[in-house]
Amino acid sequence: MTDSNKQEDQIFDLIYRLNLQLSPKFERCTGISPSRLSILHQLFEVDEVSQTSLQKEVNIDSAAITRHLKQLEASGMVQRRNDPTDNRFTLVRLTDQGRSEIAAYKKEKQQFVAQLLQDFNEQERSDFHDMLRRMLDNLQHY
Amino acid sequence: MTDSNKQEDQIFDLIYRLNLQLSPKFERCTGISPSRLSILHQLFEVDEVSQTSLQKEVNIDSAAITRHLKQLEASGMVQRRNDPTDNRFTLVRLTDQGRSEIAAYKKEKQQFVAQLLQDFNEQERSDFHDMLRRMLDNLQHY
């Protein structure tokens, strides 16, 4: 195993450890899972969308979307109705309650993320963003 | 929301998308999950270790370790026995079969990781490693 391979391996291990720790800590901190908050965030930006377009934005399976929405609906954050122009679609929107509750979550998330990047300067943030973007692109080939 | 906050948010979203896609794609590519390969990798380095020290290296729950080892044992990759000097411990080691099979997995992983970092030059790899390290450290505060 070459030195270069070792370094690649180390980078992968760091990413994977981040991978393991990020979601649980995010949720303990903010009170909501990253994917679920992402769903709410998307809904906050638009008025009403289908589950499919939600699924594309949030990057999880449509089955996972269905289950999240089922719980969000049960907790009164979200409403769903059939699209009258095409009955295959289900249209989703935030309730007023949902729209007001989301603010607190977004604030918690902001603090959490700020902590993660606390010692990164402007240049580093920009570089980091760029490298993550490229890595994600490389991952798309699979 | 300030521009700075937006950038932090974007970085988080990239990491989280990486987070979501990494494990499934790794497993499709290599034929084994990252954590399970990590367990095998640790066992490859040493002769025989307790589950607890394995757990610390791999950074997953001891319950998860138990379940992985149960399956690895069933598939003949791994052997377990009680520590004769302290019966609380279970000592784990690779079988000969396990030791020979692991080589193929490591090779697959190496290719996968090389692809992820294909367009990163030396400096970028070093910087990236450094920033991931710092981010992981920041995460430890939670």
Added chain:
DNA sequence: TTATATTAATTGATGGGTCAACTATTGAGC
């Protein structure tokens, strides 16, 4: 020594993700 704390491992409950199979609706081509 005997009661109490600590430690290792296991198990069950839960949550979040994937994939594959299925239903229902709509679109397209003959």
Added chain:
DNA sequence: GCTCAATAGTTGACCCATCAATTAATATAA
């Protein structure tokens, strides 16, 4: 108009992680 393909959503089976509770063994301290 009818058949066949494509699309949206749901459900079930599975995998992998966490946490909490339990069991068993050992260490500690009165």
